[in-house]
Amino acid sequence: MEMNEMMDVLSTVGCLLLVTPIDFFMLSRVANSLFWMSRYLERAESIARIVDVNLQSLLDYKTLDDKSLKEQWGPLVKTLGDEETFAKLYKKEDSRAVTEFLTFNESNPNSILSCIVSARHNARSVRDQISLEMWEEINRLYLFIRSKSTRNLWQQSPYDFYREVKQSSYTLQGLASATTVHDEGLEFAMMGRFLERADMTSRILDVKHGILSMTEASGADLGFQSIQSAAVLRSSSAYEAFQHVYSSQITPVQVAEFLLLADSFPRSVRFCMRTFDHFLRKMSGSAPGQFVNEAEKLSGRLVAELNYTTIEEVMGIGLHEYIDSIQLKLNEIGLAMFESYILYQKTELEEEIRMQRQVQQQ
Amino acid sequence: MLFRKYQTEGFFDEMFTAAGKVRPHYKTLKQRFDELSLKEFDQKRQSVDLSFMRLGITFTVYGDSEGTERIFPFDLVPRIIPKSEWEYLERGLEQRITALNMFLRDVYHEQRILKEGVIPASYVLSAKHFRPEFMGIKVPRDIYIHICGTDLIRDEKGEYLVLEDNGRCPSGVSYVMENRQAMKRAFPNLFESAGVRPVDSYAHDLLNTLRYVAPNGKDDPTVAVLTPGIYNSAYFEHSFLAKEMGAHIVEGGDLLVRDSKVYMRTTRGLEQVDVIYRRIDDDFLDPSVFRPDSALGVPGLVNAYRAGNVSLANSIGTGVADDKVMYYFVPRMIKFYLDQEPIIPNVPTYLASEKEDYKYIMENTAKLVVKSANEAGGYGMLIGPKATAAEVREFQKKIKAEPRNFIAQPTISLSRHPTFSDLSQMEGRHIDFRPYILYGDKIRIMPGGLTRVALKRGSLVVNSSQGGGSKDTWVLYGDE
Structure with missing residues (x-):
């Protein structure tokens, strides 16, 4: 072996020996990006599922007129998108317009495309914090949604298209758990995932709260109600899990109970918030039943509420009203977390410049 | 074949x-x-x-x-x-x-x-x-x-x-x-x-180089790569190097100067930074000293550097x-x-600000490559043999106006x-x-x-x- 050859080998070995763990703290901006990266991925996945289920349940209608189409799609635009933007861009709420709006529209910040672009943007800004495998998958999803041939796939076979989006989101959850360090970064990502999931599950329920709250359905309405209940479950990928737990005919109240309060179904609001709370507490190390900041206080309170509430009580308040209050709380928890961990010592640039100049003149 | x-x-x-x-x-x-x-x-x-x-x-x-x-x-x-x-x-x-x-x-x-x-x-x-x-x-x-x-x-x-x-x-x-x-x-x-x-020991060597210049020879310095952000054309490189070195990649907004020390905003509060591999030009580094309109930099960074509490690579003023x-x-x-x-x-180089060189440059512009003194990326440059007569005349006007700013070289x-x-x-x-x-x-x-x-x-x-x-x-x- 020649001298310089040996040097190269030695320096490579040196490289392996000299791996020192870097200091264990995380930039607030990085934490924020990881949180939002997973939130957007979860949102893209949820919307893909909801749109797909809606498209499929249209196949069960006997006749489709403008009115029934509007009934089917209208609430989706309202809960998932932005009605005003939609009204500006499209003439009527038919399948084509709504699915396009929720899937590819760039002026809709919650379209699947926009969510993936935002997730990838966040991933890119923390590229050094996520694994190569994760980055490649997010980038692949981004190139997929951006490519022209994907549009064709979507038109020819929407089922395959939405499956691809969901599949990628599952893959990324697996990759996060299998290829990245389980530290604070993953905790923020998990919090983003579960907060978004809780929010989405509650929205899905809310879209159909009217139908689910009809207590005395009969005949044709009963059939309609049961189709819709199944659709709600499928939108949360809860259909099989529900059957597994209840093994009876689907009743709307049970659907609401399952999606809000189920103890061990990973998309119920209760399960999501318990998981969120777990990761939130891991950050500070505070014990259950105690809190060290506003976020922990609010989160703990909501988890307790969900733990000790029955579906009868919820229906007594009114499903829509109850979901409204839950969504309000989810927002407050997100904000409180942001203030506790991300927004540390926010400063204005102008003020900083002025202050630093004063220091320099002393 | x-x-x-x-x-x-x-x-x-x-x-x-x-x-x-x-x-x-x-x-x-x-x-x-x-x-x-x-x-x-x-x-x-x-x-x-x-x-x-x-x-x-x-x-x-x-x-x-x-x-x-x-x-x-x-x-x-x-x-x-x-x-x-x-x-x-x-x-x-x-x-x-x-x-x-x-x-x-x-x-x-x-x-x-x-x-x-x-x-x-x-x-x-x-x-x-x-x-x-x-x-x-x-x-x-x-x-x-x-x-x-x-x-x-x-x-x-x-x-x-x-x-x-x-x-x-x-x-x-x-x-x-x-x-x-x-x-x-x-x-x-x-x-x-x-x-x-192999070329892969570069990041390791770079980290060693950066650690070597830590303030007061500090043993285990915290190293960060300062980037203008995700929209910069070299962002990929900045994050690549940070990842390879196991250093933090930071933007101006992530840093804060207090008592002439530089800190990162982390989820646990402020953490001091010792060495910064900055990929931002001098002009944008500190809006309280250089360009005040720069939102990329960190107010007070220059002062912290002067005080010896943080090291910068490369140093300020190397552009000369x-x-x-x-x-x-x-x-x-x-x-x-x-x-x-x-x-x-x-x-071989001619300086437009030297009398004899100036004469030579003006008489032979069409044969020479003329460059402005402080441009990069192939801009602000005239390749004489490939330029039109009008482009040559245009450049000669510029040279005449500011001879200090131009050099010429044979093609x-x-x-x-x-x-x-x-x-x-x-x-x-x-x-x-x-x-x-x-x-x-x-x-x-x-x-x-x-x-x-x-x-x-x-x-x-x-x-x-x-x-x-x-x-x-x-x-x-x-x-x-």
Whole structure:
């Protein structure tokens, strides 16, 4: 072996020996990006599922007129998108317009495309914090949604298209758990995932709260109600899990109970918030039943509420009203977390410049 | 038979002699490449391009509202440098960075080189990137340029010449490493027989260089890479280096100065930063000192640096050595500080601010390459033989108005290298070379570098912003 050859080998070995763990703290901006990266991925996945289920349940209608189409799609635009933007861009709420709006529209910040672009943007800004495998998958999803041939796939076979989006989101959850360090970064990502999931599950329920709250359905309405209940479950990928737990005919109240309060179904609001709370507490190390900041206080309170509430009580308040209050709380928890961990010592640039100049003149 | 129709066309060709014979250090490569058809070669090329896209090794195109990202064009025919040639280059580059650091130490302190009249003082004091605010400030270990990316070219005889010294924020090193990875993926069996030196210890060496200059010799310094952010065209490189070093990548908004110390905003509060590898130019570094409209920098950073509480690489004010007028004087610096002759010569250069040179430049503009003293990226430049008469006159007006800002050089016929062309065949294209030099506890030069290639036929401009691409560069363990 020649001298310089040996040097190269030695320096490579040196490289392996000299791996020192870097200091264990995380930039607030990085934490924020990881949180939002997973939130957007979860949102893209949820919307893909909801749109797909809606498209499929249209196949069960006997006749489709403008009115029934509007009934089917209208609430989706309202809960998932932005009605005003939609009204500006499209003439009527038919399948084509709504699915396009929720899937590819760039002026809709919650379209699947926009969510993936935002997730990838966040991933890119923390590229050094996520694994190569994760980055490649997010980038692949981004190139997929951006490519022209994907549009064709979507038109020819929407089922395959939405499956691809969901599949990628599952893959990324697996990759996060299998290829990245389980530290604070993953905790923020998990919090983003579960907060978004809780929010989405509650929205899905809310879209159909009217139908689910009809207590005395009969005949044709009963059939309609049961189709819709199944659709709600499928939108949360809860259909099989529900059957597994209840093994009876689907009743709307049970659907609401399952999606809000189920103890061990990973998309119920209760399960999501318990998981969120777990990761939130891991950050500070505070014990259950105690809190060290506003976020922990609010989160703990909501988890307790969900733990000790029955579906009868919820229906007594009114499903829509109850979901409204839950969504309000989810927002407050997100904000409180942001203030506790991300927004540390926010400063204005102008003020900083002025202050630093004063220091320099002393 | 990839090279069957290949012509050197009278240029100095890296791979073939004028008689069309393959040079010894390219023999193995030629043998292996000859086993491929042009079609197979093209398939490999396409799959490499795809892999760059898939890995997100892209730069953002400026001024594009859709945020379009492109890959940096990559040519699959590697440029090869044999051992003896490399050792010569190493000696030359080491000499040059040593002299440049001594020069910077000197102009920011005693200014001996000016007092003794080796370089006219007015040239230094009028340099755009000279920072009088930094006179007399002690920098850690007296190192100003820690990371240097000197541009080298070869002339029609194959002699290496220094084209410019990039002592501010030279970029491109991540492409060197990614190009190598891409080559290994495309030609997995080629490397074992070719005797190519690896380039992957760069990030490790860079980290060591940065740690070496930590304030007060601190043992376990916190290192960060300061980037202008995700929209910067070199963002990929910034995050790549941070990841490889296990350092934090920070934006201006992540940092805060208190009591002349620099802190990062973390989820656990403020954490002190000791060494910053900054990829932001001086002007944007600290809006409380330099450009107040810069939102990229950190108010108070310069003061923290002056106070010795944080180290910056490269130091502030190194741009004075990047001034193309100062380039003219580098051979004199080498003589003055080291009492040596330059090992790698400069390109002959005329200064428009010197009376006789000025006359020569004005009379021969159409034959010369004229460059403004402080522009980079192939901008602010006139290539006389390729310019129209009107363009020449326009440039002469500029020179007349501001002679201090212009230099001129004869048009060098850059060496050429076989390159897969847009006509899907091998053709000669002009190339240059940027090796990366680290100056820390010792000088380390990565055995490789960025070979840039002008992909347009006949073009001499290798910059990526103007139709340039890159090649993997192989430094061999031996001479063939």
